[in-house]
Amino acid sequence: xxxxxxxxxxxxxxxxxxxxxxxxxxxxxxxxxxxxxxxxxxxxxxxxxxxxxxxxxxxxxxxxxxxxxxxxxxxxxxxxxxxxxxxxxxxxxxxxxxxxxxxxxxxxxxxxxxxxxxxxxxxxxxxxxxxxxxxxxxxxxxxxxxxxxxxxxxxxxxxxxxxxxxxxxxxxxxxxxxxxxxxxxxxxxxxxxxxxxxxxxxxxxxxxxxxxxxxxxxxxxxxxxxxxxxxxxxxxxxxxxxxxxxxxxxxxxxxxxxxxxxxxxxxxxxxxxxxxxxxxxxxxxxxxxxxxxxxxxxxxxxxxxxxxxxxxx
Numbered sequence: 491x492x493x494x495x496x497x498x499x500x501x502x503x504x505x506x507x508x509x510x511x512x513x514x515x516x517x518x519x520x521x522x523x524x525x526x527x528x529x530x531x532x533x534x535x536x537x538x539x540x541x542x543x544x545x546x547x548x549x550x551x552x553x554x555x556x557x558x559x560x561x562x563x564x565x566x567x568x569x570x571x572x573x574x575x576x577x578x579x580x581x582x583x584x585x586x587x588x589x590x591x592x593x594x595x596x597x598x599x600x601x602x603x604x605x606x607x608x609x610x611x612x613x614x615x616x617x618x619x620x621x622x623x624x625x626x627x628x629x630x631x632x633x634x635x636x637x638x639x640x641x642x643x644x645x646x647x648x649x650x651x652x653x654x655x656x657x658x659x660x661x662x663x664x665x666x667x668x669x670x671x672x673x674x675x676x677x678x679x680x681x682x683x684x685x686x687x688x689x690x691x692x693x694x695x696x697x698x699x700x701x702x703x704x705x706x707x708x709x710x711x712x713x714x715x716x717x718x719x720x721x722x723x724x725x726x727x728x729x730x731x732x733x734x735x736x737x738x739x740x741x742x743x744x745x746x747x748x749x750x751x752x753x754x755x756x757x758x759x760x761x762x763x764x765x766x767x768x769x770x771x772x773x774x775x776x777x778x779x780x781x782x783x784x785x786x787x788x789x790x791x792x793x794x795x796x797x798x799x800x801x802x803x
Contacts, residue, residue, distance in 0.1 A: 492534065494578045495520050498569055507662045509638075519565035535579045537570075542587050556590040563589050599751035604741055605631060611737035618684075619716060623733055625680035626713060626726070629655070630745055632673040634752030634770055637745035641721045643712040645685070650678055659771035667769055681712075691718020753781045 499517055502508040508516075526545050527537060542563075549559050567584035574582045600608075612624050630640060639657045647656045653674050654666050669677075692711070695718050711720040721729075723745075730743040741747075749770070756766050767778040 491517075491521075492524065494534065494573050494576075495524070495569070497576070498572045501572060509660060511638075512660075515561075516565045516569070519562040520569055522562065523566055534573075538583050539586050542566075542583060546587075546590070550590075560589045563587060598742070598747060599754045600741055600747060602755060604739075605751060608733075608737065608739055608741070608743075611739055612733055615736055617736070621676075621680045621684040622713065623729060625677050626729060627733070627748070628673040628676045629669065630748040631752055632669045633657070633667045634749045634756075635667065636749065636771075637723045637726050639771075640745070641711075641713065641723055641726055645681070645710050645712050647712060648677065648681075650674060650681075657771070660773070663771065665768065665771050685712075685714075688714040688718050692720070695719045750781075753778070757781050 495517070498520075499513055502516060503510070503513050523545060524534065526548065527534065527541060530541070530544075532541055546559055546563075549562070550556070563584060567582065567587075570579060570582040570584050573579045609624070609627065612620065612627060615623075626640070629635070633655055635655075635657050636659070639659055642658055643655065649655070653671070654668050657665050657667055659665060689710075692714060713721045715721055715725045726745060730745070734740050734743050753766055753770060756769070757763070763775065763778055763782070766781065767775050770778060772778045
């Protein structure tokens with residue numbers, strides 16, 4: 491790794507407060523580009539428009555999607571902007587490059603009837619993990635938080651009296667999200683009846699980690715895995731897959747689907763786009779505006795189902 495790259499990654503992590511996952515994504519994009527230009531005998535400060543276009547052509551030829559190429563260009567544009575600001579390069583050639591056109595992919599959500607059926611079937615379970623899983627489903631849907639945000643919650647993040655949850659989002663930005671009375675009841679049942687059972691297992695897990703020389707965060711997680719360890723994003727996905735198996739309701743359940751459903755249902759019921767932006771933790775309103783297209787598509791689909799002759803032949 492060259493000196494400018496290391497300084498840029500440190501800037502993202504310690505100054506901009508980007509998550510380790512985001513920083514790793516930037517590093518991967520920069521490393522791929524640097525490997526290419528060095529193989530071509532080009533120095534990092536000598537990159538020009540032709541070099542970038544040749545790089546894109548090679549990436550597309552080896553099967554890299556337009557979407558991935560677009561992301562790489564964005565990473566490299568930020569990298570060269572940083573180098574230009576600190577004096578490593580004289581200009582930013584990526585400003586002259588237009589990103590490949592990609593097809594807009596609209597987020598997929600569930601209908602309200604599907605959400606209600608999911609809650610109903612999962613509530614009918616009789617196994618020991620039912621209350622934990624129900625609390626996860628309710629909180630994901632009624633708060634719209636990301637998977638990483640949910641697994642990062644500790645028990646102090648939730649105020650049952652005020653019915654709000656404090657979420658630490660991207661860039662370590664905190665936001666407060668309200669939740670419904672129904673969600674409050676489900677969370678209360680889990681926290682009072684089921685969560686204490688996990689605490690002893692969690693303490694044993696902590697001791698094992700410390701015995702193996704691993705540093706352990708002393709916070710008390712809100713949710714645990716079945717063995718009593720803290721929940722991870724991959725573990726959350728496993729739980730949602732298991733919920734589908736146990737309820738027999740296969741709807742492609744994923745944290746993002748519940749987040750998209752939350753945003754879409756808010757918009758359909760007249761919520762202001764800026765309010766939805768704040769609740770979702772979007773830094774840019776453009777990321778939230780995609781939900782206006784989702785509701786437009788749903789409206790068109792409903793219209794065409796009622797009036798099939800409206801479809802173009």
